[in-house]
Amino acid sequence: MEDETIDPRQRLAFSPVIAPLAMEFSELCKRILRDEPTTNYIQEMVNVHTHEEHFHWQWLLEDMEKMGIDYPMRFSDAVRFLWSDHTKVSRSMLPLFERYTRGSHPIIRLVAIEVSEVTANVFFRSTMSAALQLQEMTNTEFRYYGMRHNHIENTHTLHTPASMQIMKEIEVPEEIHQKILEFIDVAFEYFTDLINEFHAYIMTHSYQVPFARVYQSEQLLSSV
Template sequence: MKEILALIEKQKQEFAQLPLFEFMKDQSIDPRQRLAWAPCAAPFIMNFGELNKYYFREEPTSDPIQAIINKHTYEDDHHWLWFLEDLDKLELDQPLKFSNALRFLWSDETKNSRWLNYQLYRYTSQATPIQKLIIIEVTEATGNIMFSHAAKISKEIKAITNKQCRYFADFHLAVETGHMTGSSDIEKFIEDIELSEETRQEAFELVEILFECFGKFINGLLIYAKNHKNFQQKYELI
């Protein structure tokens, strides 16, 4: 498994170079604007809890790898609650007709966010515990990059508004370490998993595909942020 984890780390470093993260680091831009993509990410963020509950988690289980995954899902299945709190703190929680909210959530602007969900469901629905483990590791790696930048922005926002975020903050980053939740013993157990040559090759392909999916999602967030320059605007879609 060490080779797969090394590939994930390599891809993570490449992922960190995507333009959105340069945008998020640009202190000449209002910090709230640098998180203006948050509504666009809502379909993915709000689905992530259910991905953990209904796709990653499998109980009861006698498989030690699945047992580790199950434990991890209980950490990750409720972060969307913090996201809802932060929408208000970022001045993005504007009144909206229910029909307009639905229109936005299924609009072209959020299609990459929805598409990422579908891809994760696709690769997780029939996945072995090893494959689920890889999907989670990639998700954790990409999340760690995102929240490393977001946590810095939230400190700027607090200095301006005196409002403390939780989702886009150190509070969340502390559990988005880049790896599955667990002790050093669990990390060593994962590293020492032996894979057949066929399983190893499938794992390499899965890692490549997943980073491509997350890259497409991230690039869509940047387009949204640049097209919504007024972070106080109402998303009244026609």
């Protein structure tokens, strides 16, 4: 990701693969993590974060269009790609996180957010170089992969000094402590698999024809 001798569009050629995750995270925020109204102060912190976070998928679509990989295609082809092996990990985030967070203690929902945030910070720092190169090439801002998203991730209400102090003082009930530790391990394993999925895609697909292999595989299947 930081090798500036590689075309920045190729370094971000996994963008179609991250799309299911971006959309699912929006759904996770709106349908699973958010619980309004609430009198629980931890849940209120979660609610505020979900309102700050759920629209970021729009920036991804903008960046893909600016990179020139927003190709028109038949609806059936789009469905084939979104449910192909290329996005197997990306599209599995919602059911995985929902298993641990639906109807759960607000602390577990807060942990789900923090695991996602710390991973996002590492990820968007790694995409920064490519985004800045693209901004110089196109004279336009890349909000998802560039400075805007990275800045937002580091200035959420959850990350203000007051919120951080509140989180430090949270006492975790013993009955959910082990479940939280299990979820943290599962979540980080998921994000590791996700990055491997991105890497596999950019190693086998050109940003110039990002869906070519999907079409080829479908043609082979249809000929059987």
